[in-house]
Amino acid sequence: MTPVLIITVISCLMFIMSLSLIYRALRDPATSRVLDRLGESQGPLTEKNLSMAWLDRAFLQAGLGRPSQRLGLWLAMWGAVTVLAGLLGGWAYFLIFLVLPPLLLRLYVSWRYQRRVRRMVEQLPQLLDHCVRSLKAGRTLADAVLHAIESSSDPLKSSISRVSRNVQLGVSLPDAVEDFAELYERDEFRMFALGLKVNHRYGGSASELLENLILLIRERDQGARKLRAMTGETRITAVVLAVLPLFVGGYFMLTNPSYLTKVWNDPSGQHMLLTALAMQIIGCLGLWRMVRSI
Incomplete structure (x- = not known):
């Protein structure tokens, strides 16, 4: 058992080192320039290639950043620990280390996302109220929303700042807010994006629309609190x-x-x-x- 264990540990370490070398090669500036030229020769990327991977999406929703940069290293470490547990403790420990870490990670990411998005929804009426005051002060709708984003607090500020970045890249404000709403999958954010899209297409009083949206969000929150109490x-x-x-x-x-x-x-x-x-x-x-x- 000991020689087999030593060979297994050495193999896992060599595999981790090879992944590290591959990662460093991909991070090299010369390699990045070559990959950029190859990407230009391939033409525009398809919508499927531009779509966010489900793992990156889940981690972004939870505010943990993108895990794909070190995914290979984490998978190699998980596989090495699982193999060692199986060799030392038998098939029962192998199954435990094979199933338990992904399950715990999934539960932690889901719990963090729910807690974070709940706090974001609680902060949304304050952001909308800031937009209404800016509109009444003479600002345009886009300026009012962007200024409200800069004046908001975390976690809403760090999450909705993607709207500001998209607007700076040339995306229209309704489309940028819709992208934000689809990422976090909440009806309150979707209503905000729908209100901006309707105002952008058909016009109307933006301040009155946002005031009605604030009232609707607060009524939904009050109803949800009553339901949780009951x-x-x-x-x-x-x-x-x-x-x-x-x-x-x-x-x-x-x-x-x-x-x-x-x-x-x-x-x-x-x-x-x-x-x-x-x-x-x-x-x-x-x-x-x-x-x-x-």
Whole structure:
């Protein structure tokens, strides 16, 4: 086992070093100039090539930047740790390290995105109110929106600053806000983009439109808060029912670990534990869907 382990570790280190060399070669200025000339010879890029990868999109939504620059290195490290865990602990540890890190990463990114976008929606009425005051002071709609973006605070400022960058690159303000709304996938941002597009195409009072949008967003937020207060007992019950079997299993592992070991060593006990695990997963998914449907 020891020679195999040493060879595996050396192979993983050599693989990581090769990825590092490839990354440095791609970051070299001469290589970048060659790739730019090759890209010019290929003509304009298609919409599919310009589309954002799902991983970059998820990390941008969560405010974590683009992970694709070091993706190969992280994948190599994850693969090396997974192989070592399998060699040292068996197939059970191999499956745990194979499934658990991506699952935890997905849950963390989703939680961070939900928390961040909730805070952004709370800051949106302040930005719109700043736009209304700027419009009444004599500014144009585009100037009012861009000035409000500069005066806003994080996390909304760092996220919606892509609108300012797109406008500086020549994109129209409604299209830039629509791109921002499609990235973060919230109805409040889509309504903001739709209002700008309607005003840009058909005209009208922009200040009155933004004031009505502020009122609508605040009413939606008030209704959501009331709904969370009314369904708090149901959500707490779902969390308790989902976590209770895990606590019971942890209690057995701490007080009498030989009990679960004997059950796992028995074939019928393995079937029972695997069936319980499958039922726990199905129950958690069912409770999650029930809570999301409220």
